[in-house]
Amino acid sequence: MALGIPTQQSAIAPSKPGFTAIQPGAYFVEFYGEPASPECDYEHEQFYKEASAYGISMYTRNTFKRLFNGVSVNLPDTRHLERLESLSAVKRTWPMQMRSRSMAIPSSNVSPNLMFAHDHTGVSKVHSELGLGGNGIKVGVIDTGVDYMHPDLGGCWKTPGCPFQYGYDFVGDGYDSASTPHPVPDPDPRDTCDGHGTHVTGIIAAHGSRFSGVAPNVTLGVYRIFGCPGNGAGQSADDVILKAMEAAHADRMDVINMSFGGGSGWSEDPLSVAASRLVQDGIVMVASAGNDGSNGLYTSGSPGLGAGVINVASFENWMITSLSIDIAGTGANYSIVHSASGNNKIRFIFGTPTEVVAPTDSTGSVNGCAPYSESYNGQVLLVRRGNCTFVDKAAYAQSAGAVGVMVYNNEPDLMSPTSVSPNVTIPLVVIKLDDGQSILNELKMGTVTLTATNRTVSTSNPAGGQISRFSSWGPDPELHQSPAIGAPGGNIFSTFPLDLGGYASLSGTSMASPYVAGMAALILQARSKDVSVDEVRRLLLESAHPKTDTNSTALMSPLRQGSGLADIWESVSLMSTIDPPQLSLNYTDGSDDSATSGLDTPHEQPPRRVSSQTVRTLTLYNHSPSSFMTCTMTNLAASSVSSFMTNGSFAVVPRSWPEANSSAPVPADTQPRAIIESPALPIRVAPGSAQVITVRIIAPSGLSNDDKWLFGGYLRFNLLWDDKEGTSQSLHVPYTGFLGDYTKLDVLSVPEEGLPFVSLKGSSDALDENAHVVIDSEHKLAVHYRLEHPTRVLKLRLVDDRNTTVGYLPNGYIEYLGRNYQSARGRYSNSTINGTLYEDTDLTKPFDAQPGSYRVRIDALRPLRDPSDPEGYQIWHSSRFVIDSVSVSMTAANSADDDDDLGGDVVRNGDTA
Structure with missing residues (x-):
């Protein structure tokens, strides 16, 4: 549904969305409570009551409760903004920049999109207050190579003072494992044809005047394992990747980022095993969790499933930055954002007005997955996402004479397509669902045209800080937790090869992974590299912030977000850690006997039975050299999830408990519980010492084992030191388990x-x-x-x-x-x-x-x-x-x-x- 200017109603009454134009004085207003939480409705009601009492004149554009807690409004008198910001429910306001208030970015400059994400993850704070930039840390990027001549990446290669000092091209431009199985290696890993690796590298280490990566001062190694798009399926064989991993090991990288996935989806996958071995050798391994979230549980891929590898889920950025499309219709003129082109070499550029049409194909479908019965010479086709590949959509449109394709998403988010084929020569981009619907509404009234140039716009993202819909779920098949942690990966604007425009906005766990890799470099610098790989992992995971489930009233399952959204300021500030940082309880059989065995660390042999009351032992460390630490613990239940409906049929989108949008109270026995059994609370830990803690976790007894639930939650350890500042911190340790006998699950469909x-x-x-x-x-x-x-x-x-x-x-x-x-x-x-x-x-x-x-x-x-x-x-x-x-x-x-x-x-x- 498009944002719009409603017809004038009472001063603060919620109104229906209408037109798509945006006028000055439009703002997002964010409230304090988490989305989809019980306080949402109260905060909305309180906001309107107080606004009326203060005499604030405004018009509500849209109300958000599922992905963003707040409203979008028009303020006819912007002098009322300060008064609005003072209301008790209001956390912050953002200028609306989705349409006419867009920010044009010259090609020589960069959007603050990534910088805005830094404000929410502690990166800006460690840069400005601690001066951390990754100095002295070597980060390897195994990817498509990089355009190291980009000015925001140094514009150099292996010269004194240059960030790029290591690397190799293992494949050559023409390589693709599906069509050209023999790579042509080259010492020079420069990428001018793809862009994925350049984008990833910019997230880690860009250092432009208005734009900074997470760790802009690291030393980089670039290991190219993908050839140019258009040579086939865009794949790389395992042996090529293993060569790159070995080279990064030989170059003694401190951190390695792997923004790719696939394979078997098992920790036994060769690349997962190889990644585990690199961890054992003291290298922090970071990998993307995968982009198959729409396929439900068990979709995390290798190599991110290796033991000790930090595989990363994607959260939506708080800003969307992209090249714009200017739409001209009968009812309104406005601008929308779009994804990067499906083929980076064929950009979506239309300097003069070009007509937009939304035809049905020969089967009567709006998806564009079959030939068209008519010609659309010189026109841009608007089609819906789904039912076939982006290559198919572009090819059918091209055959009908179209000069471009806009695919409107079937979900609210923006996403990045792939339409690379030697037979497709027209550009294809994805636009948001709401924007597609708005154009369809305009087409009902008359002709619609578009222009698209190099103008860049930034808009506030109502889904900012929420999990990306595409982000893959865990667990792995043996119930190890996945993903490990989350970071910004949805709608990230970063560097791109100069030949392909210099900058691009992409979405994927590929973008979230380098964000965490940069954070790991900052930790290593902060600790002068005197810290183990395991400790880096604990610092990252235990300082993360678990987020509320948009489909439930509980926290999101650890199988969706891992430990939560990463926060590097919290990571480098931690005065305590706990081992292990995650608890995989394995399955329960419904008995009442306690058990102490299980999967506390990846790749232990699983027990044959784990009871409904499972005991785990953790070690709590007080890293303060001079102050005693006092500890209590709170159990935070997360949503339970299942791949099966109550009738036993398979559910692609996991079913969750508590149920979405339910106002009924949640029975206590349907959520897991956890208590500290020993020592007695409060726990007191001496300076520089450790304390063993025994925790009993009790599986939900009010949920049916027949429904095959995966339950979980977070142990929040509340810590207080007796120093003069009264320092307090908290650690989160996620836990998950299967309700029932996991060994009896059917594998084949019924x-x-x-x-x-x-x-x-x-x-x-x-x-x-x-x-x-x-x-x-x-x-x-x-x-x-x-x-x-x-x-x-x-x-x-x-x-x-x-x-x-x-x-x-x-x-x-x-x-x-x-x-x-x-x-x-x-x-x-x-x-x-x-x-x-x-x-x-x-x-x-x-x-x-x-x-x-x-x-x-x-x-x-x-x-x-x-x-x-x-x-x-x-x-x-x-x-x-x-x-x-x-x-x-x-x-x-x-x-x-x-x-x-x-x-x-x-x-x-x-x-x-």
Whole structure:
């Protein structure tokens, strides 16, 4: 819904959104309470009462309670602003800059977008008051390379005083693992064609006159692992990445940032293991959590799942800065922001008015996922996000004669697309949902045109400080917590290659990860590098601020935000830490007996049972050399989440408890509790010493185990020192656990949802019982299945009427699989019955199948079960079918001709598909 100027009503009455133009005197007014919290409604009511009593003349534009607690208003008399700011509910006001009050930024300057984020994360404060800038700390960036000639990044390479002193190009411009498998290395890692790594590097270390990265004085190593867009799928193979990781290790980087993900989604993934080893060698490893939040739980990717790696979730920036699009319609003229172009080489620039149209494709859809029946020569198409790739949308529009595409998001946020294809030569950008709807409304009244130049605008973001919708969820398949922490990653304006415009606004956990990497550098500088990797991790995690769940009245689950939003001022100021910084309780079985085993640190062997009352031991350190510390503890319950509805069906968007928008009180037994068992409270810790604390965490007893809840919360340790200042601080330690027996979870979707089934290749209809089929070069069978939970081992076999294994299918034995995402192209997996079977699980001994009657058998290992234990598998059998003849002899080389690609390529984050 677009922000608009309402028709005049009573002075302070809430009003309906209308037009999109914005006039001087428009402001955001933020209230003190957290969004979606009980105090929201009270603060809104109190605000209007006090405004009326003070005689403030204003018009309400929009009311925000879910993502932002406050209102947007027009003040006809701006002299009333000071009076408005004095109202008891008002925390701050921001000038509205979304339309006519936009800020134009010349190409030689940079927006304060990132600087504004620094005000909310303590970065500005440590820069100005402590003088920290990362001096003497080496940070490695494993990414697409960097345009080191950018003036805000130094404009130099390996010269004295230059920030860039290390690096290597492992791939060359033409490399892509999907199409050009042989990289062409080069000592020079300069990137002038992509921009992702330049953007990431700017977040860490830019040092322009109006713009500063988190740690602008670090020494940088740049390790390029991606080629130029347009060469294929934009991927990099694991071995190339491992080379880069090794080089960064050889160069003795103190911190390494990895803004990419993918792989298997398991901590056992090779890149995760390699990252863990770098941690063991004393390097702070920071990685993006992933951009698959719309696919729900278990979407965090490797290498961020490695033990000790700090994988980072994304929070929305408090400002949106981007190049603008000027819209001219019958009802209003206004400006909107847009994403970076899906292909960085094809910029969204229209110097003269260009007509905008919003047609339906040949199927009648507004998504633009099919050819168009008419021509749209010289026009820009407005289409809705969804149902196909951005490349498809751009290609169909181009075929119809369009000169550009605007995709309006299907969620409120802005996001970064990818439309790179050698066959697409027109620009594509994403705009916000509200802005797309506003243009559609204008089109109903008449012609709409746009112009788009290099003018940059900055606008306040109502979702600022909230979790980004795209940010991936944890846990990992073995219930280790993920993500570890969150940082600004949504709508970040940073450096970009000079050939591609110099600056760009991107969104992704790719942007949040370097933010935390820069923070780690500041900690290392503050401690003169006399601090362990584990201590850096604790300082970052335990000083973070957990945020309220926008879908509930409780705090957001640690499986969504980790320890919360990072705060570097708190990190460097901490006088105490606690070990471990996170508690993974594993699953509960509903018993009343206490237990002391579990997953306190990543990669311990999980217990077979953990009771509903779990005891954990933590060590609390007082780092003050002269003052005693007193400690108490508060339990902060977070939302419980589940991938399943009450009827057992799979839920892509996790269900949460407490429920959203419910005014009913939350029963105490539906939320976890925690108490300190020993020593007695208050705990007193001598200067420079430590105290072991025993905490009992009690799982919710009022939630049904059948609903498969993942519960969690935060232990807040309230600390007070007896120094003359009376210093007080707090630490947060998140905990999570599974309610029920995790080892009994089904992995395959239930048959009632239509999967698994066997069909003729190319058909979506399941074979009838006792169907007769022929296998030859044109006729094959396909096995369709869906994994609703990750599995360590999946077996697909043909069995005879006695349930005896005849052989494994192609791709019939797979280890460390993630679950199927429920996007258009990832709802289920396939395996082909093509005439070749295998004797062994390594799929190295092929033989020809013989005519006969068969069933397909699928064995999926349940969570945390032993692969050698036959009882640990969920087993499915297809209906019986008869193969009458097999006339094509297949070989190992071509037997998996068109099965799903289950390889280990890693796709970089930042450009959400």
